[in-house]
Amino acid sequence: MAGDFLTVFTASFVTFFVLIDAVGVAPIFASLTARGTPAYRANMAWRSIVVASIIIFGFAFCGAWLLEQLHITIDAFRAAGGVLLFLIALDMVFEKRTERRETRADEYLEEHEKPDDVSVFPIGIPMLAGPGSIATAMLFMSQSETWEQKGAVLSAIAVNMVLCLIVFLVASPLVKALGESVAGAITRIFGVILAALSTQLIIDGIIGAFNIG
Template sequence: MSGDFLNIFTASFVTFFVLIDALGVAPIFASLTARGNAAYRRNMAVRSILVATLIIFGFAFFGAWLLQQLKITIDAFRAAGGVLLFLIALDMVFEKRTERRETRADEYLEEHETPEDVSVFPIGIPMLAGPGSIATAMLFMSESESWMEKSAVLSAIGANMVLCLLVFLVASPLVKAMGESVAGAITRIFGVILAALSAQLLIDGIIGAFGV
């Protein structure tokens, strides 16, 4: 494994780890699947990861083509992505993102008294494959100049999906062990990191667009 591959993989993995926030989604997954048995929870974990992976990979491969058809430059997309990620970061720091996830989960539970398929909505979309992760996958793949770089990005996405699956499979005991305070602190730390990443994307997009 070359140094360039490892560097790109590490940077991409950290970015998607912060964006997807498996530890933050785990309590929501646990609450949505609490009414089912162990087999149901395993099935929902596997299916939600497959759904999210297919969506993110789909935009990663065809996102650049879509931008080209819409005549959107990569610098404009980079700047817009920076703004979008910064808004997500603010939500994470002030726990608005967690509140929305919990509200969405509560509304779903109120409407469905018996366990149903939650793998597509709301777990797969938008909790895992949300606007931030989709936009970032498109951006990273568009910026990759070789298949080595693209494979590093895709490997990082795949590794995060595997990590999410492992977290979901142990969601109930994990949530009990962490507690709400620890989970909230982790989400805030991720938010600060994401804010710094988003600011860099915005700066790079402005510099590229205006040739500063």
């Protein structure tokens, strides 16, 4: 039983770690909160994590019910989720995702001269709780057959949120230490890993839908 928990936790943790991409969001968070005080930055870090956690956990618990109401099978959702994650992986590999995040951050800074609440938008949504993380939470919980597996998925989400909080709290020195080139390389590596994970989801979805093998 412990091995089953560890297996599901590891797969879920890696997937959410890549999707949430705390290291990639850290420079955006640092730039959006640069005009505020240390207390303001800490407050935004905590609030953004709370907002993102509520959204992701909410979809994780209500995902199965939502799929049932929409008459969508788990295999169809698995394949669709795989396609969505693959598109996100392509964006990460070619740094399109980072460019969109930076553009969104620049637009926000242009509209708000003084420090404002960035915890809900754009940090909480869609940078942390984006389409990929929401869909994956629904997918993993829907395909978990036991409460042990569901607990592993929820634990993986929680650990990622804690790690994200830690990264945000040390965002400014972390961004300076890593540099843009290192952060870009890490994002590309995450993109390749996510591409492999998404391809496997597509394959599993097709196999399940057509009863292959």
